[in-house]
Amino acid sequence: MRASTRNILMIGPAAVMVLALFLYPLGFSIVSAVTHDDYSLTLTHFIKVFELYSKDIQFTVLIVLSSVLILALLSIAISAMIVLSPFKRLVAILSMLYRLPLFIPFIVAAQMMRTFLAKNGLMNNTIVAAGLLTPMDTVSFLGWTGIIITFVWKQLAFTTLLISGAMAALDQSQIRAAQNLGASRLRILIQIMIPQVLPTIGVALVLSTVTIMSVLSVPLMIGTGSPTMITADMAFRVNSYGDYHVANALGMISYLICAALAWFYLRQTIKEKGAMS
């Protein structure tokens, strides 16, 4: 058997899997988004998307960006505490606690948040019981704030896992070198550690974006209906109208948003690498 034939046979099964399970559905969606039932090309589905759902697209982008921003701040803060704190026992507790959301599915997290954030939910009841607010003054956090809180709560474990791992992998003596030159912990975090773990922060945030864009349960269970996120609209198009064309066009939009963020991230890292070498 010739070497090239053998190579093709070796990658064959994997390539077939990728083609069948990923590329074919993707291609099918794209075709469906830009054609009528008789496969004639059209942009009517996209026009419909922008007429009906441009508010929801903006809403989705805002939710994703604010979630990712808050995620970045919180996970960097927690990672820094884990890596730099001199209180080892506290760190052990913290590093166990922050991982818990990893093992909880989005739908369970959303259900928990519903009972926690509602007007007469667990959070407000606790505040009222503590005498801080009267039942009249409480507000429901269900809605866009609730969606962001849930996404951040759920994804925080993942981003912190990645970022604290990257921080812990830094050469400990680099941190000590800064320390004995007189730098405070905050200074070390900002000037020594973050610049070196930026690529990891980027990966964690891009992956979180993609995850957040694809979750249906959270906007359905915690959102107030309108505006809502793209996933909820797609589900609505399919379930209520059997309208796969517009649903696929919406899917294309969210795909493009992810692609834009990924492109932005890749461009940044390539720029940095270029500067390095």
Added chain:
Amino acid sequence: MAHLSIQQLQVSYGDKTVLHNIDLNIQQGEMVALLGPSGCGKTTLLNALCGFVPVGSGSIFMAGKDITNQPPEQRNITMVFQSYALWPHMTVAQNIAYGLKVRRVPKTEIAERIKEMLEIVKLSGLENEKVTQLSGGQRQRVALARALVVKPDILVLDEPLSNLDAKVRLSVRHEIKALQQRLGFTSVIVTHDQEEALVMADRVAVLNNGHIEQIGTPEEIYQSPKTPFVADFMGADNRFVYAPKITGKAFRLYLPKTSLELHHLIYFRSSAASICKDLDNRNLDGLTLTGTVEQSAFLGQNYRHNVRHGEQLIQADSPDCWPLDSEVSVHVPPHALYVYPHMARSA
């Protein structure tokens, strides 16, 4: 008064005590080497000095001020790390400037001091290079400049030469020593290489199992080791157990100042021994023994022979290569013998 004074210092990791009651005084402008095998606690002592590990008991005084419980960023002690620990995302100049920026030194002065420092460590013109593009020796010098530019009370060097190849190591060793003599900074250097310690330091402290075995000038440590460990570590690795009854034709020991009624441990360097055909009818001071050559190896300047004497195997150097299985006499003069009472047997 000593510039740095370490008193009864004890450090533990969990239940394990790594340093026992360390006493060490270092004068202004002095370079002291901490020498010992790996795991003897020398790096832990450095880390305790810098404030990276908590001290169990005892105290550290710097210029009369107690710094035992000060955090690392408040002590004016800087370290040159084994891995250099340069920050890869910064240029040479940014690395060196960091300590000055932290101390809020004005920008113009920072620029001046970087320029001056780069000249001292012979890296002028490289200020805007990324540190990842430098060679090992150059990185080492950046690390040195970064630590020295803030004018530390003490410069601490943790095995600074171990990552360099042999030739660069010799030149950097010389450079650090020259720099220390020129700028007069006080420093502590950790090493496991006895030659490095002897060449660079004004005084050497030999550590073993968390104790200081001996502290003294390089000559004292090399020529009169106080304990068997120091003798062995400083290259006198021929070890001989002497029992009063063994003297005879094949083994003779004459030591002018030592009573030979007790058991002794005897150490000597291979280079101090000489090999002859027959010494039977000469009564020389020192150690004389006969044995069979079992192996010889060419070392460059001379040959090292393994000589079997009963159960003991000793090594002796000779300019000539003696044939295998030949019967030879080995002689070591008294001043090259390090003799210690052998506790286990005498008691």
